[in-house]
Amino acid sequence: MTSVNPSSAPSDDSVHPFRLHIPQEELTDLHERLDRTRWPDELPGVGWEYGVPRGYLRELVRYWRHEYDWRAAEARLNTWPQFTTTIDGALIHFAHIRSPEPDATPLLMTHGWPGSFVEFTEVVGPLTDPRAHGCDPANAFHLVLPSIPGFGLSGPTPETGWEFRRVAGAFAELMRRLGHQRYGVQGGDWGAAISRELGRTLPDQVIGVHLNLLPNSGATHEPDARELDALSPHERKRTLASWERFQEWCRERQGYADVQSTRPQTLAYGLTDSPVGQLAWITEKFKEWTDSRDRPEDAVDRDVMLTNVMLYWLTGTAGSSARIYYERAHADYWGTPPGPSTAPTAVADFAHDNFIPLRHIADRTNNIVQWTEYDRGGHFAAMEQPDLLVDDVRRFFRKLRETPPR
Template sequence: MTTLADKSIHPFRICTPQGELDDLHERLDRTRWPDELPGVGWAYGIPRDYLKELVQYWRYEYHWRAAEAALNEWPQFTTTIDGANIHFAHIRSPEPEATPLVMTHGWPGSIVEFAKVVGPLTDPRPHGGDPADAFHLVLPSIPGFGLSGPTRETGWEFRRAAAAFAELMERLGYQRYGVQGGDWGAGISREMGRTRPDQVIGVHLNLLPNSAATQEPDADELDALSPMERKRTLASWARMQQWNRDRQGYADIQATRPQTLAYALTDSPVGQLAWIAEKFKEWTDSREYPEDAVDRDQMLTNVMLYWLTHTAGSSARIYYERAHADYWGTPPEPSATPTALADFPRDNFIPLRHIADRTNNIVQWTQYDQGGHFAAMEQPELLVGDVRKFFRKLREAATG
């Protein structure tokens, strides 16, 4: 039984012991580097020369204390929900009528992803926006990830996380609110809207689960589509084939043997960096290096939250828990909550409207010509604009 004491919310500040940073620097200095085949680029994984340069920067030029201070400018808290420690930032808007909004990250992300969108969303006035579009932001760390980790028991998949975040919003006193997310944050956000339509006014996503082509489309399916959707369907299937051939391996490992992986990533900061930085190259709208799409210091701060909290393994477990849940392999359950998708072209999958409409109440679907998986980092202005537009539309519909 939950008691009043169990529901208490505690202020939190990041305060990293200097010994942790000294240990990191020592490990970086003592890195054992593997060999590398000549001329293979990114085909076999993250290139050694690039990673060496990135590690040099991490060791001698990146400043964690500055990043720590910037994160501590956000009011942060912890609370215990369903036996797990839940960390979250809660940034209230100066606009009293602001809309509460939960923004949820994914893997290998963190609340660091949202650094460039917090200001414009919470306080539109100084950013050239309409104060009517303001939001009270709640940025939780997924159980097992970063400052919400590690988890202490099995079973923390995305549906359980969705229930925990709904409980968090109730504790904060928000009866009606919106949700937003990509990657695992998209699954969590959609689930919150699906299961709690009386609380969630709208679901804004920059990745829509279960909306890409997962098998080769047949002639009958293609004939029923418009020429544009037919072309998009073939492109979606081609990208899915590429994903299955070249990019699915990390997820298979994390869904089957996350503990074995955890030993390497928890012991080697370069291993942890390589495991994450590769995704910031492959999943973004970048040309040659991750920094073509995302800020280098912001990416390293994200890596630091995994390293300092020792959560490489516990964050990976969300893949295992979903793959071994009773619902795994079953069709998605329909959601009636109004849903928006901001579709960025270099995300991992190409979503299809005719599939999405089967199980989602899509009221806004916007395709952009730049950006990838980490939308809040890559294209913060586009994401902010899309979020504002969606919830403005919902407000106008509610007021007639």
């Protein structure tokens, strides 16, 4: 299947098996486009300061064209049982990977932008089958890995309004259809916003919320002396660092979000027509948002990164995935404080993520029961530090099993 067309999706609530298969003519078309790339000029000696360096991207494109093996990636993804179902007018693709342990905890894991369910490649085995990985089988999970509506195999969406709260509602219905009445949720980036919303609105169904990014928890103004004096030395240091990183974000890094929040359709023409454009738009984030030094491959596997790009390219969802930014920015709730959540919540803070979360802010609207700060890793935790993420998830849900919240 090349792409998912919601307009042709069944209108019932049944779940349909899905197997990924891209026709060879689409791969041939990609190769021909890569061969005909029209390269821009570049200023000498600027590195990554102006965006993705041409020399780096030329080499990555050469590898993509001549060495990267989509069929191997496709076969690996097809080892996961995959399905589609129609919810709220949108076709939703997901992998549903059951643990061999019958009492495993259902866990919904949600990616963000510019990610996909491919992000979870290295954590699926340890989470679903800990026994096979030398760990306690009591820490097993049944995994549900959806593609966000509008993203990849769940796209494009057929109408406006698909912001993260609507996505959370659709995923709640997905879990109901799969028979999971009580489950955990996990996510980063948009997956964090969606996961937190599920816990906030469905505390009787969501047993715990594990996040590797906590929205609205960083410093957004310069702290004054009174604010800093009220904090512990550790939290004071983090607050100052959080403010510095936020300023750097506003100055240097938020341009992509401004474009996607205002004119996603205009952006879509270039990214949908040019595979190198789509590659550059995504690859830049894998460099800037990870614990990398000179190139994204310092932090993430090159082939997995390209597989992630392929899912955007082959489905033509550059524009529809960007629309989630527009829908949030134009929603009635935009700019209002986050609603309080009583769901037990864990935060895994990886040192090189975009923002530094602050515990004293997080505690205002979240029921934080586990807070862990790591000195390595970045935005794509499941790809960069899968072992750390797996251990953090296991530890959190084990804690909930051993000490159920009152």
